[in-house]
Amino acid sequence: MPKRINFFLIIIGLLILATGPAYFPGFTIYLFTYGMIMAVAALALNILLGYTGLMSFGHGMFIGSGGYTVALMMKYAGIHSFEILIPVSILISAGLAVLVGCFCTRQIEIYFSMLTLAFGELLFALCSKFYSFTGGTDGIRVKMPTLFGYIFSRGATDFYYFVLALFLLCTAAIWVICHSPFGMTIQAVRDNELRVGYLGLLVMKYRLIAFTISGAFTGLAGVLAVSLTGHAVPELFQVFTSISIVFMVILGGHTSFLGPVVGAMVFVFLQAWLKPLLFWQFFFGLSIIVLVIFLPGGVLGGVGIWARRVLTRRSS
Amino acid sequence: MLELSINIVLNGLFYAGILFLMSAGLQIIFGVLRIVNFAHAGFYIMGIYFTYAIIIALPPEYFFLIWMAPPISAVLVGLLGLAFERGLLKHIYHRDHVFQILVTAGVVYIIDDLIRFKWGGYSIGVGPFTSATLDIGGVVYPLYNLLIILVTLAVAILLGILFRKTDIGRVIRATAHDEEMTKAMGVNVSMVKAFTFFFGSAIAGLAGGLMLPVTGGWPGMGNEYLILSFVVIALAGLGSVNGALIAALIIGMVNSIGIQFFPEIELAIIFIIMVVILTVKPSGLFGAVPRR
Amino acid sequence: MGEKGLNQTIILKTSGLAKHFGGVHAVDGVDMQIFEGEVLSIVGANGAGKTTLLKLISGGHPIDRGQMSFEGLDVSRLGLIQRARMGIIYSFQIPALFEHLSALDCVRITLLTREGKTVLFFPTIEKFQPIRSEAEEILEMFNVPRSFPAHLLPHGQRKLLDVAIAFALKPKLLLLDEPTSGVSTKEKGQVMDTIMPIIQKSNTTTVIVEHDMEIVTRYSQRVIVMDQGKILAQGAPQEILNNPKVGEVLLWR
Numbered sequence: 081m082p083k084r085i086n087f088f089l090i091i092i093g094l095l096i097l098a099t100g101p102a103y104f105p106g107f108t109i110y111l112f113t114y115g116m117i118m119a120v121a122a123l124a125l126n127i128l129l130g131y132t133g134l135m136s137f138g139h140g141m142f143i144g145s146g147g148y149t150v151a152l153m154m155k156y157a158g159i160h161s162f163e164i165l166i167p168v169s170i171l172i173s174a175g176l177a178v179l180v181g182c183f184c185t186r187q188i189e190i191y192f193s194m195l196t197l198a199f200g201e202l203l204f205a206l207c208s209k210f211y212s213f214t215g216g217t218d219g220i221r222v223k224m225p226t227l228f229g230y231i232f233s234r235g236a237t238d239f240y241y242f243v244l245a246l247f248l249l250c251t252a253a254i255w256v257i258c259h260s261p262f263g264m265t266i267q268a269v270r271d272n273e274l275r276v277g278y279l280g281l282l283v284m285k286y287r288l289i290a291f292t293i294s295g296a297f298t299g300l301a302g303v304l305a306v307s308l309t310g311h312a313v314p315e316l317f318q319v320f321t322s323i324s325i326v327f328m329v330i331l332g333g334h335t336s337f338l339g340p341v342v343g344a345m346v347f348v349f350l351q352a353w354l355k356p357l358l359f360w361q362f363f364f365g366l367s368i369i370v371l372v373i374f375l376p377g378g379v380l381g382g383v384g385i386w387a388r389r390v391l392t393r394r395s396s
Numbered sequence: 397m398l399e400l401s402i403n404i405v406l407n408g409l410f411y412a413g414i415l416f417l418m419s420a421g422l423q424i425i426f427g428v429l430r431i432v433n434f435a436h437a438g439f440y441i442m443g444i445y446f447t448y449a450i451i452i453a454l455p456p457e458y459f460f461l462i463w464m465a466p467p468i469s470a471v472l473v474g475l476l477g478l479a480f481e482r483g484l485l486k487h488i489y490h491r492d493h494v495f496q497i498l499v500t501a502g503v504v505y506i507i508d509d510l511i512r513f514k515w516g517g518y519s520i521g522v523g524p525f526t527s528a529t530l531d532i533g534g535v536v537y538p539l540y541n542l543l544i545i546l547v548t549l550a551v552a553i554l555l556g557i558l559f560r561k562t563d564i565g566r567v568i569r570a571t572a573h574d575e576e577m578t579k580a581m582g583v584n585v586s587m588v589k590a591f592t593f594f595f596g597s598a599i600a601g602l603a604g605g606l607m608l609p610v611t612g613g614w615p616g617m618g619n620e621y622l623i624l625s626f627v628v629i630a631l632a633g634l635g636s637v638n639g640a641l642i643a644a645l646i647i648g649m650v651n652s653i654g655i656q657f658f659p660e661i662e663l664a665i666i667f668i669i670m671v672v673i674l675t676v677k678p679s680g681l682f683g684a685v686p687r688r
Numbered sequence: 689m690g691e692k693g694l695n696q697t698i699i700l701k702t703s704g705l706a707k708h709f710g711g712v713h714a715v716d717g718v719d720m721q722i723f724e725g726e727v728l729s730i731v732g733a734n735g736a737g738k739t740t741l742l743k744l745i746s747g748g749h750p751i752d753r754g755q756m757s758f759e760g761l762d763v764s765r766l767g768l769i770q771r772a773r774m775g776i777i778y779s780f781q782i783p784a785l786f787e788h789l790s791a792l793d794c795v796r797i798t799l800l801t802r803e804g805k806t807v808l809f810f811p812t813i814e815k816f817q818p819i820r821s822e823a824e825e826i827l828e829m830f831n832v833p834r835s836f837p838a839h840l841l842p843h844g845q846r847k848l849l850d851v852a853i854a855f856a857l858k859p860k861l862l863l864l865d866e867p868t869s870g871v872s873t874k875e876k877g878q879v880m881d882t883i884m885p886i887i888q889k890s891n892t893t894t895v896i897v898e899h900d901m902e903i904v905t906r907y908s909q910r911v912i913v914m915d916q917g918k919i920l921a922q923g924a925p926q927e928i929l930n931n932p933k934v935g936e937v938l939l940w941r
Contacts, residue, residue, distance in 0.1 A: 129494075135494035135497070135498070137501070183675065186675075186678050187678050188678075188679075189493065189494065190432050190497070190634065191630060191634070191674075193432070194432060194626045194629075195626075195630065195674075197622075198623050198626055198630075198667070198670075201619065202623075202663060202664065202667050206664065256809065256810050256812060259812040259813060259814075260808055260810050260812055260813065261797075261800045261805050261806055261807075261808040261809075261813060262806065262807055262809050263813075264789070264796065264797045264813055265797060265800070265801075265807075267786065267789060267793075267797075268786045268789065268794075271785075271786035271788050271789060271838075272785060272786050274784055275780075275784040275785070275786065275853070277768055277769050278748075278768060278778050278780075279772060279853075279857065280769055280770075280773040280801060280857075281806060282769060286806075289807070318619070319619065323501060326498065330498070359509040359512065359513060360509075361505040361508050361509040361512075362505065362506050362509035362513075364505050365502040365503060365504065365505030365506035365507075365508075365509070366506060367502075368499065368501065368502030369484065369502045369503070372495050372499050372502075373484075373487065373488060373499070376491070
């Protein structure tokens with residue numbers, strides 16, 4: 081994606097996000113909020129997918145771990161403040177990632193995908209079964225947490241700006257990580273794990289670290305998601321959540337850094353539009369197939385190619 | 397005590413049988429195409445529904461023909477798989493594996509909604525093909541379940557014969573082992589892949605058809621079976637049909653024992669077995685995935 | 689290939705080294721030494737065991753029988769990762785590059801590995817100026833353009849980049865697996881003319897597996913001829929060329 085266009089689009093995007101609440105209706109703001117939350121999850125997944133070359137079909141488990149940490153801490157420990165809930169959820173999600181990751185990253189890539197899916201479903205099953213503790217399939221209702229005493233009104237402008245701030249923070253953090261020495265190392269692992277071994281590095285170590293970082297950020301997304309929707313449900317752990325995140329990344333383009341953000345926004349709005357349809361799963365599955373076959377670079381990939389073509393045509 | 401043991405063993409064999417039938421096709425497909433077909437569970441479900449459709453279409457005088465329903469639906473599912481492979485998969489063989497998996501995952505959603513579209517969102521079921529039972533050591537066990545166990549055994553033996561003694565079986569094994577080499581020897585590898593997909597999907601369809609009277613069917617049932625078949629093939633080692641048999645037996649037996657004593661955590665037990673074995677041998681019991 | 693006083697220090701020594709695949713004894717009892725600073729070539733017909741021997745040294749294949757010591761330490765049981773960390777660096781016959789990274793980044797990540805900086809999450813790569821400079825230098829020496837992603841480079845440059853990556857690690861023992869394979873006859877000389885001066889200037893102990901006797905004669909100080917998994921002969925290139933037994937197995941009568 082040509083640098084000029086990139087910069088231009090980012091500025092426009094930021095302007096829209098910053099001033100949105102002034103002219104968009106409440107529901108649109110709700111969708112933007114949700115979109116930014118999912119963008120964090122998508123960026124986190126792309127650390128694993130785009131940069132490390134691993135496709136996890138189980139990232140829903142981190143949305144779930146983040147969300148349920150909030151729900152359970154509220155219900156059993158009476159903790160209602162973001163300043164405690166967020167760090168704790170991130171830690172727990174990271175811990176879960178280490179646990180699951182230790183096992184999954186040992187395996188070859190195909191197994192990795194299968195096993196992450198399996199673990200996600202296992203957690204879904206466990207969550208549904210222990211209803212006395214987790215509320216089972218009904219889930220747990222969650223009140224909006226406070227921030228240093230400040231009380232948010234759910235889905236309204238103040239929460240929107242809180243999420244915006246966190247979103248910008250996370251995006252910056254993930255950007256730094258991806259462009260750091262560690263970021264280049266995981267790309268090397270993605271491109272040729274054999275060579276990485278011959279350089280003297282332990283491939284699994286880097287995959288595990290990437291998985292943990294990815295899980296931690298996704299856990300944060302889970303905290304915010306559950307705070308926004310007000311309801312922690314076992315479905316968060318399920319494969320549909322996980323595949324949705326993968327779809328967002330592919331939709332926006334996994335080869336560019338901001339692709340996942342675009343994909344998440346588009347997906348959230350699309351889903352809101354299509355969910356009421358009776359056979360939305362059909363369109364979901366179909367769009368996955370169409371996307372993978374015809375637009376492998378995703379939206380940003382396609383726009384990038386188009387932009388480059390337009391620019392070179394203009395200059396010739 | 398004896399009765400309990402017999403019950404556990406029979407149930408274990410029964411469960412193992414279905415797991416094997418579900419996973420054998422996956423293994424064969426993986427061996428040749430190197431794809432983990434997420435849609436395989438979808439084909440299993442189609443087997444259930446096709447069988448259902450055939451049965452309810454049968455006029456009462458021909459009810460004895462219901463035994464034909466599973467095999468017929470197996471062929472239909474096989475054709476479905478063939479269409480999928482030729483129409484879709486063939487075009488993305490050159491792509492990264494994870495994208496191939498993603499495409500097969502997308503198909504599951506399509507199949508699920510197609511089922512909802514044709515048969516509605518409610519569950520379907522039929523009565524057992526036969527209510528006959530057999531007395532085994534004091535345990536009264538449904539004949540139908542025993543038949544399923546026998547069918548599984550027959551399929552396992554037939555597969556063994558197919559792969560070792562027949563020409564087409566050898567060709568499939570050769571392709572699975574080294575595609576380039578086999579192509580260089582003049583074999584139409586593309587046809588082999590198509591046939592393999594047909595065959596593997598048909599086995600899944602057969603499994604579904606046989607299980608219809610036992611579990612019935614409902615949209616969204618794919619999840620559980622997807623996970624189970626994954627656990628089986630991960631444990632077995634990708635591509636190994638023998639491994640699938642052993643893995644199915646292990647999981648079937650442990651599950652059967654586990655249900656008697658800890659019904660709540662049956663899934664967890666299966667997981668624990670898988671985790672333990674894969675930690676010790678990451679490529680699975682019989683697995684040795686050659687680099688592509 | 690200039691005059692170079694051979695340092696008689698033995699850097700690698702094997703005794704009774706053996707490796708078999710199924711019934712085939714690819715390497716069947718090899719006793720050899722590698723002297724520090726030398727350029728040693730291993731030649732032989734296809735299947736003679738050259739590449740297997742090289743991989744046994746690099747750790748790519750585990751040793752079935754026999755012993756290997758490097759700088760005095762027994763490395764027989766060590767895996768390829770540990771051997772790489774000790775300075776035994778392998779360069780691939782079929783280039784193993786980081787395909788989506790630019791050539792510059794391929795070398796940069798190698799340098800970061802050498803400097804032990806791979807688990808740093810900040811600052812961004814661009815801030816590491818000395819690494820960038822060194823990477824640019826190395827690419828210039830090897831004549832590889834720096835900004836194209838590796839998968840777009842022509843074959844000859846991919847081979848050079850593969851060697852450049854190995855070289856960037858400042859290996860104590862550099863193993864080149866057929867550095868000119870797949871390269872047109874015309875270019876073979878160019879490739880070696882690029883690589884060898886760099887190796888000689890840095891006094892890197894190098895083992896080259898090669899088929900082309902002309903290249904072997906021109907660039908190496910010592911040659912080991914392998915046949916059916918065993919060492920048939922070894923010595924200076926001229927001796928080898930004059931050895932009738934060698935001529936037989938290498939089929940250049």
